[in-house]
Amino acid sequence: MPLYEYEHVNDSCALGKIFEIQHPMSEKALTKCPGCNNPIRKIISRINISTPKTNSELKDLGFTKLVKRDDGVHENVTARNGDSRYVRRDKPETLPNLKKTIRD
Ligand SMILES: [Zn+2]
Numbered sequence: 522m523p524l525y526e527y528e529h530v531n532d533s534c535a536l537g538k539i540f541e542i543q544h545p546m547s548e549k550a551l552t553k554c555p556g557c558n559n560p561i562r563k564i565i566s567r568i569n570i571s572t573p574k575t576n577s578e579l580k581d582l583g584f585t586k587l588v589k590r591d592d593g594v595h596e597n598v599t600a601r602n603g604d605s606r607y608v609r610r611d612k613p614e615t616l617p618n619l620k621k622t623i624r625d
Contacts, residue, residue, distance in 0.1 A: 527554070529560070529561055535557075536554065542555070577599075594608070603618060
């Protein structure tokens, strides 16, 4: 069952201003707090807000994304200059050079 975030529209109760409720997806969003019966509204989950990024966007943001290609072999789809395209578990030199990526 998915977990939903709700917030009190006005006064909050012991549940807090924002709280989470787990209920089936088929169930309509709650409009009243199960704790105090005051009006509440559903918050779009922060997790769902993050849209999937393309590999080049991730790269620009400084992320490294590895995609599993084989046992012990991951493709570095965000490889930067000088990085090995394939990361092999048994070859540490194929890991991305983080020192180069991380800057102040
Ligand atoms: Zn409440």
